[in-house]
Amino acid sequence: MAKKVSGTEPMTFSGFKSVTKSQLIWRQLKRHQLGIIGGIILILLYGFAFFAEFIGPYSSDLQVRGKAFHPPTRLHFFDEDHNFSLQPFVYNYKLVDRVFKVYRPDPTVKYPLRFFVRGEKYKFLGLIPSHIHLFGTEGPGHIFLLGTDKFGRDVFTRLLFGARISLSVGLVGILISFSIGALIGGIAGYYGGVVDNVLMRVAEMIMAFPGFYLLLALRALLPTALPSTTVYLLIVFILSFIGWPGFARVIRGMFLSLREQEFSLAAKALGSTDLRIILRHILPNTMSFVIVAATLSVPGYILGESALSFLGLGIQEPQASWGNMLAAAMNTRVLVSFPWILLPGFLIFITILAFNFLGDALRDALEPRMRTSRRTFTG
Template identity: 40%
Template sequence: MSNTASPRLDAEAISTKERGQWELVGRRFFRHRAAVVSLVIFVLVVLFAYVGPFLWKWDYKIHSEIPSWAAPSMEHPFGTDKAGRDMLGAMMQATKQSLNVALVVAVGSTVIGALYGAVAGFYRGWVDSVLMRFLDIMFVIPFLVITGALAGAIDTSVRWYHMAIILAVFGWTSIARAVRAEVLSLREKEFIEAARSAGGSDWHIITKHLIPNTMSVIIVSATLQIAFAILSETTLSFLGLGIQSPDTSLGLLIEAAGASAFNEHWYLFYIPGVMIILIALTINFIGDGMRDAMDPRQTMVRR
């Protein structure tokens, strides 16, 4: 009697747990080893930039008691520059300012691009034609030329927020194209027709239905915008068209190193250069992991 009831009880005890979309995304992401390692490294970089200055005894400013051209040592792990700055303190501040630029650009350009692409894809017709022709013009304009010209037009020294605004205003085009492509397919779905039938306004449909359903594309694009902003800011600052003293950034540190960096003062060039490469690579791997995790074709979570 007990042997017959046992299998039935075991079968009744079996239950399935429904997993939400974001839980599935998280499980897929944490199976992407390169993305997880990159996320850990990026978090350490953020801690280095934002928490490090409170723990290290030297800041990024010039101090008379700091010797010039000191090689890396226990007292100054990243060495010192000609002016007498501790390069570890300077690296913390420069990384912080470059990350500030990257985060503002990622948010700003993503908001602009998502709204622009959603409006173009939703209305189609002449609205889409006008918006996309303007987008084509934006693609044709050399990015570094126009951003460098705007930075050079600022009368005062270019600070990190100046550079962030300039890059955000001109860095949204690729996001707009990606969101438009998604919206063109979503606008014909049943839930959009239902929203129209319920009396939803165009703005309500765009902001409450279309944009949330393109969030996977938007999040991945926003992640990659961080790497784009870091590299763009570095290039402009190295050319003397970006962030300027008394502010600092990773690109400005490389520009300030000058020709001496290729001789005996190699650390002034290579340490900020390695940090730039590290941030760009980790962000790209994180973006790859998020793209794979949010792929709707991946419907199963492997054990």
């Protein structure tokens, strides 16, 4: 017989538990497989870039004489007599054609692959001295996992150091431009009036110029013979200067709307200062948009740095960046004969895809209204 439930008794729900907002966001992110893949790729790329000195078997500017355009070195587990070895090894390569850079492996000379080997001295992040590398060969042998460039420098090592430049430009540039955009857009949207008109007209003037040509013009105004650190900072500044206006306009619109919401008006009625209202009530409500927009904007900054370095206006040799490494592929003969020179372009492509996948996933998780409207439009 069913038990009667009094109307005054509180109803309890067994088997249910409250879920926090962060848990809901993570649950939504896990459903976006491409976003998870993009996030994993970015973690790996930034991890490899961070530990570049340790992972790379050589320094980025080490030139090995007689090894220009050396092909990628193959790892072997079987020797010429088909004897199996648990420890991989590499053969020595002989240059048989100096004009066309043709190499042939010499099975009579082999070098075992070692892990945590002693190599060139370096300072990890410029601070901690060490000479231990993740892998390498003993004796006079060399291992070039991804071949060498025209100067006999290891492409794999230079890709690691180039990633440190190209990937960090995106993060630092976004941090600066979004900070400027949030400040200017927030002031314009919150106070309105003359302040709004002046700041937005300045932003529109910058946006009126094509971004890439403005980027080239600003860089061309500065000397080319500058230290790499100075060039890096200049590139970050130029990219940030070009990038903040669009973000400021969006933040301005959000502030115009949020300042009229009940929580903002209530805080003002209770005597809160403008700064407190902006920092405690309005700005937190824009963070989901900021995170999504920043993730989707990073590829543009990476492409900007790569384009400048590709054209010889960015990071200069011997400092490695993906852009100046890709500049070697402008020669048709090099491109056809030594296709591994294109690897920086492949990494740029993969990085941009990863950021876009992650940005889409964050947008779906943090901005469900945008997800709903997009599905309605496409469906």
